[in-house]
Amino acid sequence: MKIAVIGGTRGLGRWIVQFLKNRDFDVTVTGRDTITGQKISKKLGVEYTSSNEEAVSKADITILSVPISAINDVIPEISPFLKEGSLLMDVTSVKEKPTEIMHEHVGKGVEIIPTHPLFGPRIRSLDGQVVVLTPEIRGKWFETVQEFLEKENARVIVTTPKNHDKMMSIVQGLTHFAYIGIAATIERLEIDVKESRKFASPVYNLMVDMIARIVAQNPYLYYSIQTENRYIKETNKTFISVYKELNRLISKEDRDGFVKLMGSAAKHLDDLEAALGRSDKAISALTEEIRLLKNSMGKEVGLRHIYSDNVHIGILKDISPDFVILKENNKEVRLKLSNVEVLNDKELLKWKTETFPRKAYDVSVIFPETCDPQIIATTLNDLEEVVNIKIADLYIGGQIPSGKISISLKYEVINPETRFKVETLLEGFGGVIR
Numbered sequence: 001m002k003i004a005v006i007g008g009t010r011g012l013g014r015w016i017v018q019f020l021k022n023r024d025f026d027v028t029v030t031g032r033d034t035i036t037g038q039k040i041s042k043k044l045g046v047e048y049t050s051s052n053e054e055a056v057s058k059a060d061i062t063i064l065s066v067p068i069s070a071i072n073d074v075i076p077e078i079s080p081f082l083k084e085g086s087l088l089m090d091v092t093s094v095k096e097k098p099t100e101i102m103h104e105h106v107g108k109g110v111e112i113i114p115t116h117p118l119f120g121p122r123i124r125s126l127d128g129q130v131v132v133l134t135p136e137i138r139g140k141w142f143e144t145v146q147e148f149l150e151k152e153n154a155r156v157i158v159t160t161p162k163n164h165d166k167m168m169s170i171v172q173g174l175t176h177f178a179y180i181g182i183a184a185t186i187e188r189l190e191i192d193v194k195e196s197r198k199f200a201s202p203v204y205n206l207m208v209d210m211i212a213r214i215v216a217q218n219p220y221l222y223y224s225i226q227t228e229n230r231y232i233k234e235t236n237k238t239f240i241s242v243y244k245e246l247n248r249l250i251s252k253e254d255r256d257g258f259v260k261l262m263g264s265a266a267k268h269l270d271d272l273e274a275a276l277g278r279s280d281k282a283i284s285a286l287t288e289e290i291r292l293l294k295n296s297m298g299k300e301v302g303l304r305h306i307y308s309d310n311v312h313i314g315i316l317k318d319i320s321p322d323f324v325i326l327k328e329n330n331k332e333v334r335l336k337l338s339n340v341e342v343l344n345d346k347e348l349l350k351w352k353t354e355t356f357p358r359k360a361y362d363v364s365v366i367f368p369e370t371c372d373p374q375i376i377a378t379t380l381n382d383l384e385e386v387v388n389i390k391i392a393d394l395y396i397g398g399q400i401p402s403g404k405i406s407i408s409l410k411y412e413v414i415n416p417e418t419r420f421k422v423e424t425l426l427e428g429f430g431g432v433i434r
Contacts, residue, residue: 017040062089117130313351
């Protein structure tokens, strides 16, 4: 299946290209900057062309990953060249306007599924991520797309373009408007954010991190969201009105009015107890890894960089609020704590198994004939760094005492020293190694 990603050299478009390439689709990427496009295509192992028409003419699926402001120009440009029977998708944050333009210009032989992935290019998989589909007509491609996304464990929401934009006026528009306003207020007051964190509760730190996540994004994209979604103006107008009312209540020291406004807002939010539980989990997650690391001081730990996916394994030497230091291959490695996640025992063993060379061993051991060889093998397999243990042979006869059985085992280990753990355990079971 051939897929063309129009505007796939940066941001979410580039993420989509990488995601589809990793699933063995034949991907072509386009972009205005030829040098950047050729560089990205070479790095990702996909084709590049500066011609949108050429890319879509060969594609079974065309995905538009261009700024909202460019939709007006790109859709009429590519529409005459789309293959009959193909699928056209866009991934813009606004759905009414692109949907209208696509249906206006695209022929009847092309299916249209306006799409909004509710995530940015920093995620590693679709697992648990929300993808909104807003098709006005559900054709042959719709079920294929929905099933593909659900197999990737995405949460798929199917709705209308109008309902999507109304919801996004709150989920995106109001949130961005408020967060950008808070960030700008902190700047205007000349507050040292690092200093403020020293006095902060976990809630404040989490809020500042979320605000920073928003304002660190492409400001042109966020401006487009604010201006292209026609429902956001009314949402922001209401927010400013409420803000003025709240400010007036505080200025007048109207305690009853303040309490009434806040209490009414709290009642309107759904299931406060569940919300408190989810936020408690989020706050706990901020400190849980630090607690785990502190309990692992002087021991081996595995840390995965959340952006590069590089894994560092070594002895934990030191930890501070901002950095963690490992002794890795006799060198000290200093990693920013906010950029790594701690691998649990299962993840660490899996990484070692897939990465480190293995050493194979054979061992024969004599046990009472009444023993269960499979239980012995299973128990050995539970040892850390033991992999692929198999019963190679069972023998009763000459050279083996009466009432005894010789069990031959083949196994692999990541660390050669683990061989002695295997033999010690076998002898601890009462076995005699031949």
